[in-house]
Amino acid sequence: MPKILITNDDSFEAKGLEVLIDAVKDLGEVYIVAPAHHKSACSHSLTITKPLRFVEIEKNFYKLDDGTPADCVYLSMDKLFKNDKPDIVLSGINHGANMGEDVNYSGTAAGAFEGAIHGIPSIAFSQVLKSYDTPPTEVNWENAKKIAKDLTEKVLKRKINIPHRQILNVNIPNTKEIKGYKVTKLGYRLYGFDAHKHLNPRGEEYYWIGLHPLKFKEEDNSDFNAIKNGFISITPLKLDITAYESLKELQTSIND
Template identity: 40%
Template sequence: MRILIANDDGYLAPGLQALVQACQGLGDIEVIAPEQNASGTSNALTLNRPLSVYEAANGYRYVNGTPSDCVHVALTGLLERRPDLVLSGINNGANMGDDTLYSGTVAAAMEGYLFGIPAIAFSQVEKGWAHLDAAARLARELVEQVLAARPPAAPWLLNVNIPNRPDADRLPRRITRLGRRHASEPVIRQANPRGEPIYWIGPAGDAREGGEGTDFHATANGAVSITPLQVDLTDHAGLSGWAQRLGNAP
């Protein structure tokens, strides 16, 4: 078993270290993560400058780019052997509902999925790394469980959100769908030292669709949320209607 581990909080993040340590013994582990925190970068690839890869004292390698850069570079030239599994995390905060579209944690796992490699993204629901040891134990157990369960032969992508609890590894696990959020809060306007306006992106909106079966509902009720993801964004139900509106036969 060859495992590639990445994240979006940077190569020094406690969540990354916890995930790597938890996975010891599962196989040969390669760690390639961003040099700095790259949260919210989604699936961005750096195309306007070259990327550099460095090695830290602990043997981790890090890239001066995005989470997707890390996995992309690893799979297309850096690693001598193709990994069997890509893991990402453990993220400092939830990646549920619409968050997954912005998440660098999910993007790192998705980059592996796009290259035909099974992948799992792990996040803690709340920021601050509370009870990270329990989340790491859950991650290890889930990887073992998934591999033992004869997953589909085709590549698959799982998004896992773990409540910050000391018993996280003993909580029930729910297969969920993505919920939805209300629109983000307004930007926060301030002034720089020269009096010019600057803007901070506002907080994420509250859950708008968080009923039973969603990732929001599962974690709010003390369960680990496991959401299978796909990349196809096509509105399949709307194809026929748009073909009729635009005069194109379905």
């Protein structure tokens, strides 16, 4: 029976995690290690300045106090899989999109990337919302559940091959009628600046980073474009972020 490791960045209590567990529970032996607290935008950080503790919620279900998604996958290799690695790592289902440059900030994507580092086929799932404050009750989780099960099953049955040190980054539109799958590139996210300055009761200044509207450059075959048109976006991503197209020019410039 395949071993499935699940993590996320919205905490062990997140609705998306519950949906993902339910989606794949019949496909193999499921293990869950999720952060004890919300870890959105933590990127691929590992905690090296303090100890971390597994807290058992129920059989094969742990929260990591106070870990990141990457911590969860990394430490699971010793805690749960000393002899055999899991057959697949699933991260999500994130409450919100992870498209374009957002994958560089994403704890959801990082959970999958940590799986790829350990040579395990990995998928990051994100549920796109109409707005950031869309509550879980207004999300069409049934679509997300079906998609997560379908893609996981196809990878486990090797109908879909995820190359070594790559992941699949999946974004699901929040609509009743989904038109199908589209394999896409990362889009060009348009960022602003949203930081709020405040004073605490002692008169000390502090900042709170806010949220940006989901704006993007119009491009064919991008993840944003697929979602805008009602398709599920599947973007293959890799750990090697070398800008190969710049190698020759840079070498020439250095030698001149």
